[in-house]
Amino acid sequence: MKHSHIILLGIFLLGAILISGCNADQNAAQAKNGDIVEVDYTGTLENGTVFDTSEGREPLEFTLGQGQMIPGFEQAVLGMKVGESKTVTIPADEAYGPYRDDMVQVINREELTNIPNPEVGQQLYGSQPGGGTITGTITNVTDTTVTVDFNHRLAGKDLTFEIELVSIQ
Numbered sequence: 001m002k003h004s005h006i007i008l009l010g011i012f013l014l015g016a017i018l019i020s021g022c023n024a025d026q027n028a029a030q031a032k033n034g035d036i037v038e039v040d041y042t043g044t045l046e047n048g049t050v051f052d053t054s055e056g057r058e059p060l061e062f063t064l065g066q067g068q069m070i071p072g073f074e075q076a077v078l079g080m081k082v083g084e085s086k087t088v089t090i091p092a093d094e095a096y097g098p099y100r101d102d103m104v105q106v107i108n109r110e111e112l113t114n115i116p117n118p119e120v121g122q123q124l125y126g127s128q129p130g131g132g133t134i135t136g137t138i139t140n141v142t143d144t145t146v147t148v149d150f151n152h153r154l155a156g157k158d159l160t161f162e163i164e165l166v167s168i169q
Helices: 002-022 071-077
Strands: 036-044 050-053 060-063 085-090 104-108 123-127 133-141 145-149 159-168
Touching: 071 085, 071 159
Parallel strands: none
Antiparallel strands: 036 050, 036 060, 036 159, 085 159, 104 145, 123 133, 133 145
16 A cells, blocks of 8 residues: 555656646746846838848847837837747837928038038938937938938838847846
C-alpha cells in the first residue's frame, strides 16, 4: 500500500509540474509604463509602402510611458508579452498629427543667404522660438521664393505597424 501511495504522489506531483509549466505563458510579464522594452517592427502606409523597419538592425529600445514614441505605438506595446506579435493601425492624430497648411512657408530667396542653390527635396534645419530644432523640406523653388514644408513627412497619414515584443527589462 505504501508503495502505491508513493507512486500516486509522484504522478500527482509530475502532473502539477506539467500543468504549471503549461500555464507559464499566462503568467508572463506584460509590458507596462516604466518598462524598458525592445521591439522589432515594420511600419507601412495605407498603400503598403514600408516607411521604417527594424529588419536587419537591432530591435528598437525605448521606455514605455516616457513619450519617446508616438502615442499610438506606445499604446500598442502596453500589455504585450515577450514573443507576442500584433498588427495595429494608428490614425494620424495618434501618430504625427494632421497635415497643417500653416506649416508650409514661402520664403524670399534673399532671406536664404546660407543656401545659394536651393533644390526641391532639400532639407532645411532651423531653430524654433523657445529652443528646439525644426526640419523642413523644400517643395518648390522659383526665381524669387522657396516653399518649405515644415510638416513631419508622415503627418496626416494613418500608419500600420507589425510589432513583436522582443524583451522587457
